[in-house]
Amino acid sequence: MSYASVWRSGAGYLVDRLAGAIAQIGRVTLMYGDMIRYTFLRGPALRLVVEQMNTIGVGSLGLVLVVSLFTGAVAAVQAAYQFSTVVPLKYIGSVILRSTIIELGPVLTALVVGGRVGASIAAELGTMKVTEQIDAMRAIGINPIRYLVVPRVVAATIMLPVITIFSNAISVFGGYVVAVTSIGVSTATYVNGLKDFFYMKDLLSGLLKAFVFGNIIGTMGCYFGMATEGGAEGVGTATTRAVVSSCVLVLVSDYLLASVLFRIIFRDQ
Amino acid sequence: MIKIAGLRKKLGAKQVLDGVDLEIRTGETVVVLGPSGTGKSVLLKHILGLMPADEGSIQVDGEEIVGLGETALNQIRRRFGMLFQGAALFDSMTIAENVAFALREHMKLSEDEILQRVRERLEWVGLKDLEDAKPSSLSGGMRKRVGLARAIVMDPQFILYDEPTTGLDPITADVIDELIRAMQKRLGVTSIVVTHDLHCAFKIGDRMAMLYGGKVVFCGTPEETKTTRNPYMRQFMDGSSVGPIQPV
Numbered sequence: 001m002s003y004a005s006v007w008r009s010g011a012g013y014l015v016d017r018l019a020g021a022i023a024q025i026g027r028v029t030l031m032y033g034d035m036i037r038y039t040f041l042r043g044p045a046l047r048l049v050v051e052q053m054n055t056i057g058v059g060s061l062g063l064v065l066v067v068s069l070f071t072g073a074v075a076a077v078q079a080a081y082q083f084s085t086v087v088p089l090k091y092i093g094s095v096i097l098r099s100t101i102i103e104l105g106p107v108l109t110a111l112v113v114g115g116r117v118g119a120s121i122a123a124e125l126g127t128m129k130v131t132e133q134i135d136a137m138r139a140i141g142i143n144p145i146r147y148l149v150v151p152r153v154v155a156a157t158i159m160l161p162v163i164t165i166f167s168n169a170i171s172v173f174g175g176y177v178v179a180v181t182s183i184g185v186s187t188a189t190y191v192n193g194l195k196d197f198f199y200m201k202d203l204l205s206g207l208l209k210a211f212v213f214g215n216i217i218g219t220m221g222c223y224f225g226m227a228t229e230g231g232a233e234g235v236g237t238a239t240t241r242a243v244v245s246s247c248v249l250v251l252v253s254d255y256l257l258a259s260v261l262f263r264i265i266f267r268d269q
Numbered sequence: 270m271i272k273i274a275g276l277r278k279k280l281g282a283k284q285v286l287d288g289v290d291l292e293i294r295t296g297e298t299v300v301v302l303g304p305s306g307t308g309k310s311v312l313l314k315h316i317l318g319l320m321p322a323d324e325g326s327i328q329v330d331g332e333e334i335v336g337l338g339e340t341a342l343n344q345i346r347r348r349f350g351m352l353f354q355g356a357a358l359f360d361s362m363t364i365a366e367n368v369a370f371a372l373r374e375h376m377k378l379s380e381d382e383i384l385q386r387v388r389e390r391l392e393w394v395g396l397k398d399l400e401d402a403k404p405s406s407l408s409g410g411m412r413k414r415v416g417l418a419r420a421i422v423m424d425p426q427f428i429l430y431d432e433p434t435t436g437l438d439p440i441t442a443d444v445i446d447e448l449i450r451a452m453q454k455r456l457g458v459t460s461i462v463v464t465h466d467l468h469c470a471f472k473i474g475d476r477m478a479m480l481y482g483g484k485v486v487f488c489g490t491p492e493e494t495k496t497t498r499n500p501y502m503r504q505f506m507d508g509s510s511v512g513p514i515q516p517v
Contacts, residue, residue, distance in 0.1 A: 136351070
């Protein structure tokens with residue numbers, strides 16, 4: 001094969017991938033537009049949203065709490081190690097609290113929920129798609145975006161901030177247990193550290209991030225589920241794509257939100 | 270009446286439907302025959318607007334459905350019932366919830382009225398006392414019967430059957446054939462049955478259409494079908510690999 005033909009096939013492959021990516025963004029945007037239309041013009045069916053809030057929120061709570069407990073514990077160990085001779089240990093509570101509510105709580109919760117819920121939504125909708133259940137729903141005259149997608153995305157968007165609040169609390173508690181039992185910080189010192197450097201804007205910015213992350217996780221799970229083609233292999237591919245894209249988009253949007261919140265909105269406060 | 274004219278659809282590189290012309294008169298049952306992969310199910314999905322046509326026209330009682338938006342199509346779809354090939358039951362719901370789904374979404378009926386209608390339709394298809402079972406606990410034949418109960422629960426004008434007997438043993442297949450005939454008599458519906466099961470076709474069809482190469486290559490009554498010299502239909506009836514139909 002000549003150098004020119006290799007270059008042409010390589011360039012062709014890149015063009016195809018780029019066109020595929022642009023088409024994918026277009027399809028997600030169209031689905032999102034439909035979702036907005038059905039959410040705000042007709043309102044989601046409350047019964048379905050509550051059902052999904054239970055599945056997505058309550059179902060994920062146990063896993064998130066375990067992860068958060070150990071995240072707080074690790075944060076305490078790391079803080080103690082890095083403070084060593086430079087920063088007094090009385091600040092350990094403040095560091096754990098702020099790092100948790102601004103960053104660790106929302107992001108780790110989103111990554112855990114993204115893995116669990118994003119995969120479950122994509123697999124459920126993907127299976128429905130390949131077994132013609134989505135077609136059956138449309139044949140009955142029910143719009144699957146309104147019936148399946150909107151309740152899941154609305155529930156994920158509402159529940160992620162709620163789970164994040166629990167995650168924050170447990171993470172700070174995990175840090176407290178380690179700080180008091182193995183680092184030698186007193187309860188009063190740890191609690192004073194929490195109080196001295198607690199800012200409402202930190203908590204709100206973390207919850208705003210969680211709100212956006214929840215929306216991303218729900219949307220990606222639903223999009224890849226609804227776009228599933230083929231049989232079991234297609235469901236597997238859709239599930240993987242939903243989780244990977246959720247995680248990547250959570251981290252990208254985390255950076256964008258952090259830039260907007262802390263460099264523009266809260267800069268002078 | 271359903272009138273299909275010049276219907277074309279390309280999927281990937283393959284021209285699946287290449288100018289389909291077919292008329293289904295009110296109250297009759299037309300069986301669409303053809304080898305696997307000739308676009309029979311694709312044709313059904315076009316009639317329900319589940320797939321958009323590239324070209325052509327589909328009129329349901331004189332109303333053009335090609336090019337309609339999802340909301341307008343949903344109104345048309347309420348006049349149809351469809352039995353899917355694998356029954357396509359909602360596996361998160363019980364049998365009763367599956368059958369009641371359209372009633373709950375579209376009609377303002379009390380729970381008692383819904384339950385009564387669901388029990389009646391399940392009885393019509395020979396399934397009693399299974400309301401609370403999940404689809405996963407049913408056999409293939411039972412799933413098809415639940416699918417049929419779901420398709421007829423709204424008293425449709427038209428019923429579309431996608432391979433209703435495929436994958437079933439001959440006795441269960443005959444039960445499904447009998448049910449389809451019973452529904453024709455009881456509801457007086459217009460039906461389109463897609464199948465490659467000739468036994469089923471002759472038992473339930475008023476007319477038979479053969480789809481091959483994206484076109485309807487033969488259409489006639491069961492008597493005409495039995496005596497036809499149309500090479501496509503003849504080869505299909507004989508089950509021969511020699512003839513104008515190329516094995517896939």
